[in-house]
Amino acid sequence: PKDSGGSFGIKQGVFPYVVMMGLAARKVGAPVKWVEDRLEHLQGASSATNRVTEIEAAVQADGRITALRYDQIDDCGAYLRAPEPATFYRMHGNLTGAYAIRNLLVRNRVVLTNKTPTGLNRGFGGPQVYFALERLLQHIAVQLDLDPLEVIRRNLVPADAFPYRAAAGALLDSGNYQAGIDLAVKDGGLDELLRRRDQARGEGRLYGIGYAAVIEPSISNMGYITTAMTPEERRKAGPKNGAVSTATINVGPLGDVSVHVSSTPQGQGHQTAVAQIVADVLGVALESIVVNVELDTQKDAWSIASGNYSSRFAGAVAGVVYQAALKVRDRLAAIAAAQLQAKPEDIRFGGGKIFVANGGPSAAFHRIAGATHWTPGLLPQGEPGGLRETAFWSPPQLMAPDDDDLINSSLCYGFVFDICGLEIDRVTGAIHLDRYVTCHDAGRLLNPALVDGQIRGGFTQGLGAALMEEFAYGEDGSFLSGTFADYLVPTAPEVLEPVILHLETPSPFTPLGAKGVGEGNNMSTPVCIANAVADALGRADIRLPLTPSKVRSMIGIDEPPRPAGMQQDDAFAAEPAGGSALRANDAVVIPAPPQQVFDTLLDPATLAAIIPGCHALELQGENRYRADVTVGVGMIRARFEAKVALSELDPPHSLRLSGSGTSSMGSAEGHARVRFVALENGHTRLEYQYQVAVSGKVAAVGSRMMQGASKVIIGQIFTRLSQRVSGQAIAAGWWPRLRALLASLLGKGGAQ
Incomplete structure (x- = not known):
C-alpha cells in the first residue's frame, strides 16, 4: 500500500510456496492463503550472506597498494536460491573499491550449510567486500605506522581519471574522491575528534576514530550474475547485459497528467520525485500529477530489468521519466508553435501555461494539451493526436562479461566517505558513538530531503549490523535468534543522528546525472565502526556484531567471581550436548524439615503433580521415570516424551535430577543439583543449580526468552513442591505483599 510508510517483509525472488498457492487455488477453485509466524519467516525466508574472506595486499613502504588477492567463501545457507550466488558478483567489477589498484586476483567459492538461505539485502554484496x-x-596503516587517513588518500583513484576502468572491469563514471574526503574532514570536524581522542586517552579512557571509503554501485548490469559461469557456458546460453527502464506519460483532455513507472517503491518517495521531474519539464503544478506505480505485465510497459532494486530509481527510472516527459513536451511545443505562430524552439513551459519566450503570447497548458483530444483535425501535419508517450532506456556502457570475467557490473558508482568517533566503556564494553560523519557523492540530487532519509535508513541498518544483529546458531545447527529478544535491532534511542554532507559530481551516463543512494551506509558503517573499535582497543581481530560481551572479552576483562555460596558445582563442568545452553541457580524456603522435603520429592505422585504440563508419569526403574509433558515457550508449544531420573542420592542433604525430552519441535537435555539445607526454625532452604541444552525449533525462540521461561518453570516446580509438602504456598513476592498491605491499610483486607 502506498501509505504503508516502508517495506515490510523481505525482498526476494518468487518462493516455491507462492507458485504452489496459485496452483492450489486454481485446483480447488477458491482463494488459498499462506500463513507463517515471525519465527518461521525469520528462520526460513532469507538472510544476508555470511562470507569468510582472506585478503592479501602487496604494499609499498609509503602505503601504496600495488596488488590485491581475494579468497572469498560465501555461505549461502541450505538452498541456492535465485539470484544467488549474486552476492559475489554484484560487486565484482569494483572489488578494488575507491582505489587505483591495477593488479587483482580473485577466487570465489560457495558452500551450502543447514542455515537460513541467503538472498537480497540492502547493499547486496557491499558489506562483505568493504569489511x-x-x-x-586500517591494518596496513597500523603495520607501517602511518595515518590511516593518509593511506586511504594515497590509494584513491585520481580526480582527473574519470571515467576510470577498474581492474575487474567497473567503469567508474564520475567522482572527486579527494574533494569528498576534504569536505568530510573540514565540515565533519575531524580535528575536534582527534583532540577528543587525545584527551580521552590521556585520562585513561578508550576512544577510537575509524574511517571508511567505499564505492556505492547502482543500476545493476543484468549480465553480472553470469560471471559465475564459465566463458563456454556463457557462449552457449547467450550474452546477458543491460538494464532497460521504462516510463509512460499520458496527458488527458483536461490537461491532467498521469505517469506510470515500472518500479514499485516501498516508501522511498518515488511518486514525489517522479511528479517533481514531470512538473519541472511540463511547467505544471506538482499536485496535478498522478503517479501510478502498480505494475501489470500484461498491459504495462516493462522489461526483465524492471523493479525497485539496486538503487536504480534516481539514475534509471527517474531518468527515463525525464525522457518520456521531454517527448511529451516536444509534441506540445510543436502544437503550441502552430497555434501561437512561433518556432517550436521558442516555446516555453511554466506556471501552468505554454508561452513564447521574451514576452510572447501564451495559452493555458490544458488548452494546448486538450487539442490533441478535442480537435485532432486542426493539429499540425504529422501530429497523430492523443498525448501518450512511452520511453525505453538502456545504457550502452553495460556489456556482458568478457572471457577474462571482467564486467562493468553496475552503471553508476557513487562515493561514500565516513568518519566515526566512539568511546568504549571499560567496565561494560558498551560502545558509545560520539560523532558519525557520512559524506556522499550521489551525482545530481533530485530531492535532497528524500536522499537524506535514505542515508539515515542505511546508516541505521548498518549500525544494527555493526553492534547488534546476528543470525546465531548452536553447535548442532539450532537457530538461536528467533525473537526480537535475541535478534536485536536498533530503535530510535540507540541511533545517533549522523552528520550528512554532500558533494555532487553528475554522472555522464544517466539522463539526469543522478546516481543511486540509500545502500551506501549499509556498506560503509559496519566497517567504519569496526575500524574505530580497532583504533580504540589496538586490536586487529574485530568481528561483528560488536556486542558488549564481545568487546569486554577483547578488552580482557575477566568475569567477576561468583558470590559466596554460588560456586560452580563439579557436576556442571561439562556442557550438555548441542543446542542453546541455559544455566541458572536459585533457592527457595520450604516450611518443612529436610527429610520430609527429600522424601516427598522421591514420591512418583508428587513428581507428577509438581511438573508443569505433566499429563502422565510412570515408573520405569528405581528413581527413573517416563513422562508425557507439554511445555510452551513464547509462540512455541510442544508435547515432549521425557525421561526423568533421580541419582546421587544423599538423604536428606542432596540429589541430582537429570532429564531429557524429544518432540516434533525439538529436544532438551539437562540436569540439576539440588541441596536441602536445614534452617534453625525447622524449615528447609532448597538450593538448586541447573543446566539445560535445548535444540530444534524450540531453541529458535532465543536464549533470553528460554532463560526466562526456564526460570518460570523451575519456580513453578518448587512452588508446587512446597504446597505438596506443607499445604502452604511459598511466601509471596514483593508485589503481592505490597498489594495485601495496601488493601489492609485501606480497609479492604480481611478481619480488622
Missing part, C-alpha cells in the same frame, strides 16, 4: 577491504587499509 575486508577497509579493515585491510
Whole structure:
C-alpha cells in the first residue's frame, strides 16, 4: 500500500510456496492463503550472506597498494536460491573499491550449510567486500605506522581519471574522491575528534576514530550474475547485459497528467520525485500529477530489468521519466508553435501555461494539451493526436562479461566517505558513538530531503549490523535468534543522528546525472565502526556484531567471581550436548524439615503433580521415570516424551535430577543439583543449580526468552513442591505483599 510508510517483509525472488498457492487455488477453485509466524519467516525466508574472506595486499613502504588477492567463501545457507550466488558478483567489477589498484586476483567459492538461505539485502554484496577491504587499509596503516587517513588518500583513484576502468572491469563514471574526503574532514570536524581522542586517552579512557571509503554501485548490469559461469557456458546460453527502464506519460483532455513507472517503491518517495521531474519539464503544478506505480505485465510497459532494486530509481527510472516527459513536451511545443505562430524552439513551459519566450503570447497548458483530444483535425501535419508517450532506456556502457570475467557490473558508482568517533566503556564494553560523519557523492540530487532519509535508513541498518544483529546458531545447527529478544535491532534511542554532507559530481551516463543512494551506509558503517573499535582497543581481530560481551572479552576483562555460596558445582563442568545452553541457580524456603522435603520429592505422585504440563508419569526403574509433558515457550508449544531420573542420592542433604525430552519441535537435555539445607526454625532452604541444552525449533525462540521461561518453570516446580509438602504456598513476592498491605491499610483486607 502506498501509505504503508516502508517495506515490510523481505525482498526476494518468487518462493516455491507462492507458485504452489496459485496452483492450489486454481485446483480447488477458491482463494488459498499462506500463513507463517515471525519465527518461521525469520528462520526460513532469507538472510544476508555470511562470507569468510582472506585478503592479501602487496604494499609499498609509503602505503601504496600495488596488488590485491581475494579468497572469498560465501555461505549461502541450505538452498541456492535465485539470484544467488549474486552476492559475489554484484560487486565484482569494483572489488578494488575507491582505489587505483591495477593488479587483482580473485577466487570465489560457495558452500551450502543447514542455515537460513541467503538472498537480497540492502547493499547486496557491499558489506562483505568493504569489511575486508577497509579493515585491510586500517591494518596496513597500523603495520607501517602511518595515518590511516593518509593511506586511504594515497590509494584513491585520481580526480582527473574519470571515467576510470577498474581492474575487474567497473567503469567508474564520475567522482572527486579527494574533494569528498576534504569536505568530510573540514565540515565533519575531524580535528575536534582527534583532540577528543587525545584527551580521552590521556585520562585513561578508550576512544577510537575509524574511517571508511567505499564505492556505492547502482543500476545493476543484468549480465553480472553470469560471471559465475564459465566463458563456454556463457557462449552457449547467450550474452546477458543491460538494464532497460521504462516510463509512460499520458496527458488527458483536461490537461491532467498521469505517469506510470515500472518500479514499485516501498516508501522511498518515488511518486514525489517522479511528479517533481514531470512538473519541472511540463511547467505544471506538482499536485496535478498522478503517479501510478502498480505494475501489470500484461498491459504495462516493462522489461526483465524492471523493479525497485539496486538503487536504480534516481539514475534509471527517474531518468527515463525525464525522457518520456521531454517527448511529451516536444509534441506540445510543436502544437503550441502552430497555434501561437512561433518556432517550436521558442516555446516555453511554466506556471501552468505554454508561452513564447521574451514576452510572447501564451495559452493555458490544458488548452494546448486538450487539442490533441478535442480537435485532432486542426493539429499540425504529422501530429497523430492523443498525448501518450512511452520511453525505453538502456545504457550502452553495460556489456556482458568478457572471457577474462571482467564486467562493468553496475552503471553508476557513487562515493561514500565516513568518519566515526566512539568511546568504549571499560567496565561494560558498551560502545558509545560520539560523532558519525557520512559524506556522499550521489551525482545530481533530485530531492535532497528524500536522499537524506535514505542515508539515515542505511546508516541505521548498518549500525544494527555493526553492534547488534546476528543470525546465531548452536553447535548442532539450532537457530538461536528467533525473537526480537535475541535478534536485536536498533530503535530510535540507540541511533545517533549522523552528520550528512554532500558533494555532487553528475554522472555522464544517466539522463539526469543522478546516481543511486540509500545502500551506501549499509556498506560503509559496519566497517567504519569496526575500524574505530580497532583504533580504540589496538586490536586487529574485530568481528561483528560488536556486542558488549564481545568487546569486554577483547578488552580482557575477566568475569567477576561468583558470590559466596554460588560456586560452580563439579557436576556442571561439562556442557550438555548441542543446542542453546541455559544455566541458572536459585533457592527457595520450604516450611518443612529436610527429610520430609527429600522424601516427598522421591514420591512418583508428587513428581507428577509438581511438573508443569505433566499429563502422565510412570515408573520405569528405581528413581527413573517416563513422562508425557507439554511445555510452551513464547509462540512455541510442544508435547515432549521425557525421561526423568533421580541419582546421587544423599538423604536428606542432596540429589541430582537429570532429564531429557524429544518432540516434533525439538529436544532438551539437562540436569540439576539440588541441596536441602536445614534452617534453625525447622524449615528447609532448597538450593538448586541447573543446566539445560535445548535444540530444534524450540531453541529458535532465543536464549533470553528460554532463560526466562526456564526460570518460570523451575519456580513453578518448587512452588508446587512446597504446597505438596506443607499445604502452604511459598511466601509471596514483593508485589503481592505490597498489594495485601495496601488493601489492609485501606480497609479492604480481611478481619480488622
